[in-house]
Amino acid sequence: MSDTIGIYIHIPFCRSKCPYCDFFSMRGNESEYDNYVEILIDKIEYWSKKTDKTVDTVYIGGGTPSVIGTENLFNIIKKVKNCFKLQPNPEITIEVNPESGGKIDFKKLKGAGLNRVSIGLQSAVKEELKCLGRIHNAESVKNTVELIKETGIDNISLDLMLGIPEQTKENLKKSIDFCVDLNVKHISSYILKIEENTNYYKNKDKYNFPDENSTADLYLYAVEYLSKKGFSQYEISNFSKQNFESKHNLKYWNLDEYIGIGPAAHSFLNGKRFYYQRNIESFKNNNIINDGIGGTKEEYIMLQLRLKSGLDFKKYEEVFGEDLSKDFLNKANKYIKSGFMEKTNDSIFFTSKGFLVSNSILSDLI
Numbered sequence: 001m002s003d004t005i006g007i008y009i010h011i012p013f014c015r016s017k018c019p020y021c022d023f024f025s026m027r028g029n030e031s032e033y034d035n036y037v038e039i040l041i042d043k044i045e046y047w048s049k050k051t052d053k054t055v056d057t058v059y060i061g062g063g064t065p066s067v068i069g070t071e072n073l074f075n076i077i078k079k080v081k082n083c084f085k086l087q088p089n090p091e092i093t094i095e096v097n098p099e100s101g102g103k104i105d106f107k108k109l110k111g112a113g114l115n116r117v118s119i120g121l122q123s124a125v126k127e128e129l130k131c132l133g134r135i136h137n138a139e140s141v142k143n144t145v146e147l148i149k150e151t152g153i154d155n156i157s158l159d160l161m162l163g164i165p166e167q168t169k170e171n172l173k174k175s176i177d178f179c180v181d182l183n184v185k186h187i188s189s190y191i192l193k194i195e196e197n198t199n200y201y202k203n204k205d206k207y208n209f210p211d212e213n214s215t216a217d218l219y220l221y222a223v224e225y226l227s228k229k230g231f232s233q234y235e236i237s238n239f240s241k242q243n244f245e246s247k248h249n250l251k252y253w254n255l256d257e258y259i260g261i262g263p264a265a266h267s268f269l270n271g272k273r274f275y276y277q278r279n280i281e282s283f284k285n286n287n288i289i290n291d292g293i294g295g296t297k298e299e300y301i302m303l304q305l306r307l308k309s310g311l312d313f314k315k316y317e318e319v320f321g322e323d324l325s326k327d328f329l330n331k332a333n334k335y336i337k338s339g340f341m342e343k344t345n346d347s348i349f350f351t352s353k354g355f356l357v358s359n360s361i362l363s364d365l366i
């Protein structure tokens with residue numbers, strides 16, 4: 001647990017709604033973007049008075065932050081920098097989609113401190129992008145990456161999706177090769193989940209989703225192939241070149257504090273968890289929903305085990321002043337024997353096949 005803090009800012013707008021998406025996002029227009037940024041500016045000031053901690057990561061996510069344009073993004077970063085105490089050269093990330101990212105003045109944002117960009121590629125295969133309802137193509141992602149690199153920002157992450165209807169290993173390889181050829185530093189690779197209230201859920205019979213075994217195969221293939229290409233896995237769904245892990249996202253798994261600003265954004269501050277509802281009006285009125293005490297032993301175990309490095313016994317003892325329970329380790333033995341977990345003298349962690357069933361193992365262990 002660190003004595004610095006991260007800031008997450010949610011931009012709830014997208015050009016169109018993807019059929020699988022359960023994030024809080026909607027279509028908007030220029031005046032709605034500007035009005036929303038005004039609310040954000042007000043709330044950034046409010047939250048800056050609630051902590052004395054130094055900010056070392058800022059993450060502007062969504063939604064699609066790039067739809068609100070350079071000027072709005074510039075003003076948000078500037079406001080964070082003016083209000084909070086910032087560490088020199090903090091990690092500042094913006095999520096970008098290729099269709100609106102191409103219009104962003106990255107040079108101007110770099111001047112404000114932007115040094116990391118995460119792009120929603122999802123797939124480099126035309127048919128898969130169509131099936132995902134995405135309005136970009138691989139070429140536009142390539143152009144956006146080049147545009148960003150021209151400004152000198154080389155900490156670029158691409159998102160990939162696993163378990164897309166009809167997805168084959170060959171196509172997944174094509175998508176990974178596409179990322180590798182662009183020489184990005186980070187790749188997130190999420191397994192598609194069919195969430196209720198999405199178009200995919202309503203029409204799930206119309207799509208040929210890979211079954212659980214095929215999706216597991218795609219995941220294991222991605223882990224192996226990415227590692228071969230120099231991207232080490234550091235979390236269930238995250239891979240990077242050395243020293244290019246997302247510092248902001250590591251905060252969530254290391255139980256460090258963060259303040260989430262925006263509808264549907266979650267926070268962990270002074271040992272408490274709370275969030276804003278999925279509603280701009282409620283955010284404007286600053287209706288904060290308590291989500292209980294955070295930082296418990298159970299939470300720590302669960303979050304650390306999302307990391308490839310796993311749960312470090314010494315660190316656990318430093319944080320909680322006691323050893324990890326014998327009961328936990330005894331129960332974990334059966335998963336170690338069956339190859340889902342591994343244990344050394346210092347730590348316990350999931351193997352790649354263990355990550356695939358980590359939720360059910362954790363509910364048995366904790």
Ligand code: SF4
Nearest residue numbers: 014017018021062063
């Ligand atoms: S662009 Fe991203 S946030 Fe927006 S609807 Fe699609 S998946 Fe959801």
